[in-house]
Amino acid sequence: MTPEPYRVARRTRELSDTWTLELEPVSGDGIDFAPGQFTMLYVFGIGEVPISVSGEPGGPLIHTVRAVGAVSAAICELQPGDMLGVRGPFGNVWPVDAAAGADVVVVAGGIGLAPLRPAVLQVLGRRGEFGDVALLYGSRTPADLLYPDELSRWRARFDLQVDVTVDSAEGGWLGKVGVVPKLIGSARFDPDSTVAFVCGPEIMMHFAARGLLERGVPSDRIYFSMERNMRCGLGHCGHCQLGSTLICRDGPVYRYDEIAELMGVREL
Numbered sequence: 023m024t025p026e027p028y029r030v031a032r033r034t035r036e037l038s039d040t041w042t043l044e045l046e047p048v049s050g051d052g053i054d055f056a057p058g059q060f061t062m063l064y065v066f067g068i069g070e071v072p073i074s075v076s077g078e079p080g081g082p083l084i085h086t087v088r089a090v091g092a093v094s095a096a097i098c099e100l101q102p103g104d105m106l107g108v109r110g111p112f113g114n115v116w117p118v119d120a121a122a123g124a125d126v127v128v129v130a131g132g133i134g135l136a137p138l139r140p141a142v143l144q145v146l147g148r149r150g151e152f153g154d155v156a157l158l159y160g161s162r163t164p165a166d167l168l169y170p171d172e173l174s175r176w177r178a179r180f181d182l183q184v185d186v187t188v189d190s191a192e193g194g195w196l197g198k199v200g201v202v203p204k205l206i207g208s209a210r211f212d213p214d215s216t217v218a219f220v221c222g223p224e225i226m227m228h229f230a231a232r233g234l235l236e237r238g239v240p241s242d243r244i245y246f247s248m249e250r251n252m253r254c255g256l257g258h259c260g261h262c263q264l265g266s267t268l269i270c271r272d273g274p275v276y277r278y279d280e281i282a283e284l285m286g287v288r289e290l
């Protein structure tokens with residue numbers, strides 16, 4: 023439960039309300055994390071919130087945070103050299119290892135690309151182990167697309183399909199307009215041998231699952247990352263209980279067939 027002191031090493035503005043922070047431990051080697059895991063970030067005197075790791079496994083601890091309230095806004099205001107507390111990593115992982123040999127479809131909405139980025143980087147780092155790989159990403163507007171430079175680099179690869187859409191576009195946007203689940207119909211993958219990783223607003227994940235199921239992807243090969251308010255991160259306090267599961271302990275990554283009935287259950 024005791025946070026480890028970390029220092030902000032680098033701070034990058036992603037969107038008007040979203041920042042990526044690279045954190046370094048004040049002492050020691052820092053934590054090892056796997057794609058899908060999260061930490062509890064503590065801003066001294068303000069509070070602590072769960073934030074997914076968005077950095078490459080084996081690399082520095084990196085988080086991408088959207089300012090939506092007191093704690094997340096305080097994290098976004100931290101400057102290089104400022105200290106914060108880190109607990110974790112917590113939670114289970116995107117099943118990248120289990121996807122070896124299969125096609126991989128990554129469906130991300132908005133800031134949902136942040137928790138998926140480590141999985142994308144891990145798949146690309148071990149590209150030869152997978153069949154077709156598709157990244158389908160949607161945001162509200164072109165200005166809300168995360169990691170635009172990295173998206174451009176990924177688009178230039180021959181071994182990765184990148185399809186991007188926005189809900190609404192102003193002048194200058196030449197790409198697709200529409201919701202991200204619509205991209206599933208035209209993505210190249212073999213439904214009989216596909217593993218899908220999905221993260222974004224719950225309504226988007228619901229329609230993404232529907233699109234994947236319509237293409238023939240079995241429900242036990244579709245994985246979601248779930249979010250609920252959390253406190254301890256260790257399965258003790260019950261804050262993130264969803265039905266019979268505690269998201270911090272059993273998740274945040276769930277198989278769709280295990281979580282489908284609980285989606286839409288409102289937070290207490």
Ligand SMILES: Cc1cc2nc3c(=O)[nH]c(=O)nc-3n(C[C@H](O)[C@H](O)[C@H](O)COP(=O)(O)OP(=O)(O)OC[C@H]3O[C@@H](n4cnc5c(N)ncnc54)[C@H](O)[C@@H]3O)c2cc1C
Pocket residue numbers: 060069071072073074075086087088089090091092093094095133136137248249250251252274
């Ligand atoms: C496992 C996990 C991973 C997460 N990863 C990230 C991440 O990588 N980047 C990121 O920016 N955020 C992430 N979040 C969401 C983040 O934890 C919340 O935005 C944060 O807790 C809000 O706290 P606050 O004090 O800033 O705002 P609050 O004042 O607590 O809330 C402000 C608003 O945000 C809503 N809210 C609070 N918590 C959540 C939540 N968990 N999900 C959705 N809405 C919420 C509230 O209902 C309220 O409307 C993650 C959450 C979980 C559970």
